Amino acid sequence: MKTIMPEDAQIVHDIEQTFKTKYNSSPSLFCSPGRINLIGEHTDYNNGLVLPAAIDKYIILAIAPREDNEVHIFSQDYQDSYITSLTHIQVSGKLWPDYIMGVIDEIQKLDKKVRGVNIVFGGNIPQGAGLSSSAAVECATAYALNSLFGLDLNSLELAKISQAAENEFVGVKCGLMDQFASTFGKENKLIRLDCETYEYKYIPFDTNDYSLILFDTQVKHSLASSAYNERRQQCEYGVQLIQKHHPEVRSLRQASLEMLDKFVKPQDEITYNRCEYIVREIKRVEDSCIDLLGANYSQFGKRMFQTHAGLRDQYEVSCEELDFLVDHVKDYPEVLGARMMGGGFGGCTINLIENKAMDKIADNTAKAYSQTMGKSMKIYPVSIVDGTRMLIKKGE
Ligand code: GAF
DSSP states (O other), X not given: OOOOOHHHHHHHHHHHHHHXXXXXXXXXXXXXXXXXXXXXXXOGGGTOXXXXXXXXXXXXXXXXXXXXXXXXXXXXXXXXXXXXETTSOOOOSSSTTHHHHHHHHHHHHTTOOOOOEEEEXXXXXXXXXXXXXXXXXXXXXXXXXXXXXXXXXXHHHHHHHHHHIIIIIIOOOOOSHHHHHHHHOBTTEEEEEETTTOOEEEEEOOOSSEEEEEEEXXXXXXXXXXXXXXXXXXXXXXXXXXXXXXXXXXXXXXXXXXXXXXXXXXXXXHHHHHHHHHHHHHXXXXXXXXXXXXXXXXXXXXXXXXXXXXXXXXXXXXXXXHHHHHHHHTTOTTEEEEEEXXXXXXXXXXXXXXXXXXXXXXXXXXXXXXXXHSSOOEEEEOOBOOOSEEEEOTTO
């Protein structure tokens, strides 16, 4: 199992200390990673395939049961508290507690018994960068409550509870990818997840010559979550148009390019573009897995560029900062692939680059980004790690 790195060890220590000071007792500690996605963007809520992995950036959650029904939460990052009762769960009005309260709410809906808890949490997953810090908070909470109260929920159930918290309580109609990756992550492995059947396979990713590096635009445009929900509706509309002729088609997973040409294109060009991107992207994930299993990284890299073009031109979820970063790196021979990652409208690009040129390309890109876009970019080299787990059990 991947051990916690020194920088993370400091965060664990700080969170544990804050807990002891605030609540005068010792907690159990859990960690839950952020995620990257190699390919398969916006395919999860279309019952398609995705290829994410958990990364070495974490949410750390310290928790202990209380004798009453109250939930006391302290956010180390916001230096802010939230107190409520298990019998009066409602949206907080300040977002950060909702990721935790949403999970508690979903668990209670299943008639599983939880008691009050004290919590301190924080971490080093950059927020708003598209690395799923919110999914990590949800997954850490679900995992912690499951082990604290012996709820007997399996890992898939924990990931789905976390997704439901985001869908129902936070109001973002996301798919399962982020919560699945955070829960099921495995060191040096990508997760090929079939979002229709929930079947998954680990694909080795231990390249010696290439590494993954993220370039963070440091922007998050405000239409991100409304546009996300809108894309989902557009895909559902495309499916409805096909279903009139092919009732067996349940989602874009069963749709073909021919069906889109015949039944969607004549009705609505925008819907057609969205759906065509998705159908091609699902196929790209399948092909990418073959590339990666055959260690054909250059072919895989080309598919990353194709995904970016589709997200930019057809799905229209990119932005000028992301396009700039992908355009800037594409002519370096040492860059195998690059694309925007996650929901879009800001956040990071993911780049597959030869190790020997990594520093030079990262430096040049940061300079060019600041000169042209007038903003600074952040650079995150990432390693692939295990998923959500317990670090310390209370009393140990
Ligand atoms: C966000 C969502 F949360 C995921 O479910 C997924 O749809 C992703 O955007 C796009 O691939 O991270």
